[in-house]
Amino acid sequence: MSKIELLAPAGDLERAKIAIRYGADAVYIGGKRFSLRARASNFDVADIAEAVIFAQEYNAKIYVTVNIIPHQEDLIGIEDYLKQLEAIGVSAIICSSLEIVGIAKKVTTKMEVHLSTQQSVTNSKAMKFYQGQGVDRIVLARELSIEEIALTQANSDLPIEIFIHGGMCANYSGRCTMSNFMTLRDANRGGCAHSCRWFYHLYDNDNELTASDRLFTLASCDLLALEYILKLIDLNVTSLKIEGRMKSAYYIASVVKTYRNLIDEYYQNKQMPRSRIDHYLKEFAKAENRLAADGYLSGRYKEDPISALRKTSASQEYIGMIIDQNDDMILVEVRNRFVLDDVVEVLSQTQTNRCFKVTKILDEDLNPLEICNRPMQKVWLSVPFEVNVNDMLRRGDEDAL
Amino acid sequence: MNLICTLYDISEVIKFKQLGIKELIISDKRFATVSNSVIADEQLMELISLVHDNDMHLSIRCDAFFYEEDIADLSDYLDKLLKFKVDGIYFTDMAVYQIAKEKNMEKLLVFDGNTTLTNNRDLKVFLKLGLKRCVIAKELTYEKVLGILDGEKKKSEMIGFGHLRMSQSRRLMLTGYQEVFLNSSIHGNPNIKAQEESRNERFPIFEDEMGTYTYSSYIFWCLNELKVLNDHVDHLRLDRFFISDQLYFEVIKAYQDVLKGDDPNAIIDRLKKDYPHESFGTGFLYEQTTL
Numbered sequence: 204m205s206k207i208e209l210l211a212p213a214g215d216l217e218r219a220k221i222a223i224r225y226g227a228d229a230v231y232i233g234g235k236r237f238s239l240r241a242r243a244s245n246f247d248v249a250d251i252a253e254a255v256i257f258a259q260e261y262n263a264k265i266y267v268t269v270n271i272i273p274h275q276e277d278l279i280g281i282e283d284y285l286k287q288l289e290a291i292g293v294s295a296i297i298c299s300s301l302e303i304v305g306i307a308k309k310v311t312t313k314m315e316v317h318l319s320t321q322q323s324v325t326n327s328k329a330m331k332f333y334q335g336q337g338v339d340r341i342v343l344a345r346e347l348s349i350e351e352i353a354l355t356q357a358n359s360d361l362p363i364e365i366f367i368h369g370g371m372c373a374n375y376s377g378r379c380t381m382s383n384f385m386t387l388r389d390a391n392r393g394g395c396a397h398s399c400r401w402f403y404h405l406y407d408n409d410n411e412l413t414a415s416d417r418l419f420t421l422a423s424c425d426l427l428a429l430e431y432i433l434k435l436i437d438l439n440v441t442s443l444k445i446e447g448r449m450k451s452a453y454y455i456a457s458v459v460k461t462y463r464n465l466i467d468e469y470y471q472n473k474q475m476p477r478s479r480i481d482h483y484l485k486e487f488a489k490a491e492n493r494l495a496a497d498g499y500l501s502g503r504y505k506e507d508p509i510s511a512l513r514k515t516s517a518s519q520e521y522i523g524m525i526i527d528q529n530d531d532m533i534l535v536e537v538r539n540r541f542v543l544d545d546v547v548e549v550l551s552q553t554q555t556n557r558c559f560k561v562t563k564i565l566d567e568d569l570n571p572l573e574i575c576n577r578p579m580q581k582v583w584l585s586v587p588f589e590v591n592v593n594d595m596l597r598r599g600d601e602d603a604l
Numbered sequence: 605m606n607l608i609c610t611l612y613d614i615s616e617v618i619k620f621k622q623l624g625i626k627e628l629i630i631s632d633k634r635f636a637t638v639s640n641s642v643i644a645d646e647q648l649m650e651l652i653s654l655v656h657d658n659d660m661h662l663s664i665r666c667d668a669f670f671y672e673e674d675i676a677d678l679s680d681y682l683d684k685l686l687k688f689k690v691d692g693i694y695f696t697d698m699a700v701y702q703i704a705k706e707k708n709m710e711k712l713l714v715f716d717g718n719t720t721l722t723n724n725r726d727l728k729v730f731l732k733l734g735l736k737r738c739v740i741a742k743e744l745t746y747e748k749v750l751g752i753l754d755g756e757k758k759k760s761e762m763i764g765f766g767h768l769r770m771s772q773s774r775r776l777m778l779t780g781y782q783e784v785f786l787n788s789s790i791h792g793n794p795n796i797k798a799q800e801e802s803r804n805e806r807f808p809i810f811e812d813e814m815g816t817y818t819y820s821s822y823i824f825w826c827l828n829e830l831k832v833l834n835d836h837v838d839h840l841r842l843d844r845f846f847i848s849d850q851l852y853f854e855v856i857k858a859y860q861d862v863l864k865g866d867d868p869n870a871i872i873d874r875l876k877k878d879y880p881h882e883s884f885g886t887g888f889l890y891e892q893t894t895l
Contacts, residue, residue, distance in 0.1 A: 274744070275723040275751055302725040322720075325669045328699035346774040347671070354672035374771040375669065378696075378718050381770045383743045384807075384820055385800065387893050391719055391743075394895035399771070403798040405781070405790075406806060412786060418801060419781050421773070421816075504775050 207435070208442040209466060210266070210364065211459045215245040218452050219254045219265070224552045224593060225456045226463030229264040230254070231297060233448060237269040237277065237284060239321070239393045248284075252291040264294035268448075269307075270319040272377060272391040273300050282310050289314040299377060301336060308337040315339040320366065321377030321391070325351070327358035334361050340441060345371060348502030349431050353438055362441035367432065368458055368487075369446025371423035371498055373399035381421075397422075427495035429483055432462070433469055453521035453538065456595050457490035457550055489520045489597060522547060522596040523575075523582075532565070532583040533590060540576040541598075548599035549590050558599035559587050605834045607859055608663070608761070609852075610844035612641075614651050621658045623856050628655060629694065629841075631665035635681055637772065637814055638845055639665070640792070645684065652688050663692030667716055668814050669774070670697050679703050686712070692736055701733065710734045714761065718769060719743065724752045731759050737839060742768050746829060746889040753836045762833070764826050765855055766843025767808055767819035768887060777816040778809065794846055805883070808846045819845060822885035827858060827868040829889065834863060851879055 211227035213219035222230045232246050232254060233239070246254070246267075255265045267288055271277055285307050288296060295315035298304055299322055307316045317340040318324065318333050325344045333341060340362040343352065356363055372379060379390055381398040388394035402418035404411055413419055426446070428435070435443060443466075445458055465483050469475050487495075522541050527534035541547065541561065548558045564572040565583040575582050609620055611628040620628060630651070631639035643651075655662040664685060670678050678699065685693060686709050694714045695701065704710045716739040721727050730738045739761045740752050753760050778790045790796050790811070797806035798818065805821035826833060826840075833840065842859065844852050858871045876884065 272720055272741075273723055273726070274748060275725075278723060278725060299720075300723075300726055301729045302723070305729060322698075323669060325697065326672050326675055326699045328670075328675055328702040329697055332698040332702040344669070346669070351671050351673070358672065373775070373777075374773040377720070379771040380719055380743050381818060383888070383893050384768075384770050385803075387891060389743070389893035389895060391722075392893075392895060394893065398800075402801045404801065405778075405809070406797045406799065407790065407793060408795045412790065412796075414785075417785050419777075419798065421771075421777055421818075423775070499774065 206470060207440065207466060208364075209459065209462055210442045210444045211455060212369075212445055212448040212450065213254075213455065214448045214450070216250050216254055218450075218455050220257055221452050221593070222455050222459050223258055223261045223263045225459040225550075226552075227263060227459050229266055229294070229442070230258065231266040231268055231444075231448075233268045234284070237271055237273070237281065237303075239268065239270050239391070239395075248287050248291065251288065251293065255292040259292070265292075266295045266297055266317065267293050268319070269296045269298040269303055270321055271299070271393060272321065273303070274392070277392065278302065282306055285314070286310050295339070297342065304333075304336050304338060317342060317364065319377070320344055323375045323377060325355075327355050330355070330359045330361050330363075334359075340364055342366070342444065344375065345426070346375065346499050346504075348504075349434055349500045350502060352435070352440070352500075356438055356440060364442035364444050365428075365435055365440050366426060366446055366498075367428035367435070367443045368426055368462070369450070370493075371426050371446075373421040373423050399423075423498070424494040424496040426498040427487060428497060428500055429465070429480065429487065430497055431500045432465060433475060436466065436469060451521070452524070453550075453595055453597070454490050456552075457521075457597070458487065460550060460552075460556075461486040461490075520597045522598060525549075525590055525592055525594045525596065526581070528590065528592060531585065532563075533586050535582050535584055535596060537575045537580040537582060538578055540574070542574045543572075546599035546601050546604060547584075547596050548603065549586070549588075550595040550597055552591055552594055554589075557588055558603040560604060605830075605837065605863060606839050607764070607856065608839055608841040609856060610842070611651075611662075612844070612849075614647070614654065617651075617654050617658060617660070619853070620856075621660060623853070624860050625660070625856065627661040627663065627691070627839075629663045629665060629692075631667075633812065635668055635678065636665040637668050638810055638812060638817055640812075645688075648684075648690075649688055652690060656689070661691035663694060663714065664690050665694045666700055667694050667696045670699050675699065675703070682707060682709065694739075701735075705734075712736055714739065716761075717741070718772070721752070722748075724754055724756070727752055727756055727760065731756065735759075737761050739763065739841070742824070743888045743893060745892055749889070750832075750836055757836055758838050760837055761839035761841055762837050763824065764830075764833075764840035764842055765859070766824060766841075767822075767846050768824050770807070770818040770820060772815060772817050774815045776811055778811040810845075820885070820887070822883040823847065824887045825855070825872075825884055826886065826889065827862055827872055828886075830859065830862045830868060851875075851882065854878075 208228045211222035289311040297317045299319040320342040323344040342364040382390040382396040385398045386396040399421040523535040523537045563585040633639040737759045799806040807821040808819040
C-alpha cells in the first residue's frame with residue numbers, strides 16, 4: 204500500500220517552496236490563466252517551471268489548476284498552455300471542463316488529468332463516467348460523509364482525493380452563481396465574491412424572521428478533518444488535500460507540518476491515542492483564524508453543525524520568519540508584535556518544534572530593542588538551539604520551555 | 605420554437621394544450637430538487653397516457669446529486685421511466701448518464717448542469733454523448749448565448765423565463781438557523797426570502813430534503829429577444845418555481861403571442877402594470893460578469 208499523499212495549496216512561488224519544505228508531497232498552484240482563484244494565481248509558466256524544479260529536489264510533485272468553467276474566449280491558447288505544462292514537468296492538471304479534459308488527453312501523454320471538485324462528483328457511477336473520459340483521479344465533492352466516501356471508494360478503482368482542511372463552499376462547488384448575481388463577479392471563472400459569507404435578513408412573505416443581532420448566513424465553517432484522517436488513511440484514498448491558495452505562508456507551513464507529522468506518526472505506529480489527536484488539534488488551533496468543523500464527514504449535515512454564524516479574527520500567532528543566521532543569532536523578518544521575555548516556538552521544517560524565551564533583541568544596526576511591532580522589520584534574536592533559515596516563529600507556551 | 609412548461613397537476617394538461625404547449629416537465633421529490641410531490645406509478649402512467657393522447661411530450665426532472673446509497677433506487681427509477689415511456693429525463697449528476705447508458709436509454713436524457721455549459725465546445729462534447737439535448741448556462745450575455753447555440757439549434761435548450769437558480773447546497777441551512785433562533789419550521793416553505801443586510805432586493809431561498817437553494821430576486825424573461833432567439837434555439841423552458849399560477853399562464857400566452865408576431869414591448873408594459881409587485885429582469889443578457 205503506497206503512502207497517502209499530502210497535497211497543499213500555494214498562491215505563489217514562496218508559498219509553494221514553504222509547503223514542500225514543511226512536508227507536502229505535492230503542491231497545487233494556479234496559472235495566470237485558466238484557473239479559479241484568479242487573484243491567488245501568481246504563477247506564470249516560468250514560475251511553474253521553477254516550482255517543478257524545486258519540488259523535484261524534494262521528490263514532490265506540482266499540480267496546476269486549469270479549473271475554470273470556460274466561456275468561449277477562455278479556451279483560446281489552452282492547447283499550447285497544456286503542452287507547455289507537460290514540457291516543464293508538471294505532474295497533473297486539475298480541471299472541470301470536459302472539453303479541457305479531452306484536449307489534455309489529446310495533446311499530452313505524461314501529465315495526469317484530475318477532475319476538480321467543481322464537478323461535484325458524489326458517487327462511483329459518476330466516477331465511472333469521468334474515467335471513461337480519460338480522467339486519472341477524482342477530487343470528490345466536499346459533501347460526502349466518511350461512510351459515503353468509503354462506499355464510493357469501494358465501488359471504483361479510480362484514485363480519489365479528499366479535501367481535509369480549509370475553506371468550504373457553502374454550496375455545491377461549481378454550481379453556485381450567487382457572486383455573479385449579487386456582484387457581477389463570475390464565481391466559476393475565479394471571481395467569487397463569497398456572497399455566501401454575508402449576512403441576510405430572512406422573511407416569510409413580508410414578516411421578518413431574523414433579528415438584527417442574529418442575521419442569517421449561508422456560510423460554512425472551515426473544514427478541519429483531523430478526526431477522520433486515520434480513517435481516510437485506512438480507506439486507502441490517494442490524496443488528502445488542503446484548501447487555501449490565498450492563505451498565508453505561515454498558515455501553509457503550520458497546517459502542512461501538522462498533517463505531515465500526524466500522517467507519519469500514524470504510519471509509523473499504526474495507531475494513535477486520543478492524547479496525540481488532541482495534541483494535533485492544539486497545533487491546528489495555532490494556525491486557524493476562522494471557525495472550523497468536520498464538514499460533511501460526520502454525516503450530520505442535516506443538523507447543520509457546519510454553519511458559520513460569526514467569523515473570528517485573524518490569527519496573531521505568527522511572529523516572523525528566520526531569513527538569516529550567524530553563529531550566535533538569527534535574523535528574523537517580523538510579521539506580528541512580540542516583546543522581550545515572550546515565549547516563542549520555532550515551527551521547524553525538519554525537526555520537532557521547540558520553544559525559547561526571547562532574551563535579546565537587536566535591530567539591524569545591532570541596537571537593543573524591547574518591542575518588535577513593525578511588520579517586515581528585521582531584528583536579531585538569540586536562540587539557544589539549532590534552527591534553519593526559513594523556519595517560522597510563532598507564539599509559544601511557557602509550559603513548553 | 606418549442607416552449608417547455610412545468611406541470612404541477614394532471615388537471616392542467618388540457619390547459620397547456622390549449623395554450624399550444626407541446627412539452628411538459630414534472631418532478632418527483634425523491635429524485636428531483638425543489639419538488640414537493642411524490643408521484644405514484646399509477647399516477648405517472650395515467651399522466652403519460654393523457655399527455656401522449658394529446659400529442660404532447662412529458663419529461664421528468666431527475667436533477668439531484670446522488671450518493672452511493674441512492675444508486676440502486678436511481679437505477680430502478682430509470683427502468684421505470686423507460687417502461688412508462690417518459691419522453692425526456694433532465695439530469696445534472698453524471699451518474700444518471702452512466703446508468704442510462706448502461707440501459708441504452710441515454711437518448712432520453714437532457715443535461716442541465718446549471719452552470720457548466722458556458723461554451724460551444726463543451727456543449728458539443730456533451731452532445732456527442734448521445735443525449736436528447738443540453739441546457740446552456742444562464743450566466744451568459746446575449747452575444748454569448750447566440751455563440752454557444754451556433755450550429756446546435758435542435759439539440760440545445762435555454763431557460764427563457766423564471767427565477768434563476770443561484771445556488772444549491774446539501775446543507776439544510778434554514779432548518780439549521782431555525783433550530784437555533786426560531787420557534788417554527790421554515791423547511792419546505794416557498795415563501796421564504798433573504799435580503800442581504802445592505803441591499804434592497806429579496807430573493808427566494810428554499811429548503812427541501814436534498815438541501816437549500818437560492819434563486820434570483822427577479823423573474824428572468826426574454827420577451828424582447830424572443831424573435832431573434834427563435835432563429836437560434838428550438839427549446840425554450842419557462843420555469844415555474846415561486847411564480848403564481850395566474851402569472852405563469854399569462855406569461856405562456858405572452859410568449860406565444862410574441863412568437864406569433866405581437867409587439868413584445870406592449871406585452872411587457874402590460875405585464876409590468878398588471879404585476880406591479882413582481883420584479884422582472886433580463887439576467888446576464890446585457891450584464892457582463894468580471895473577475
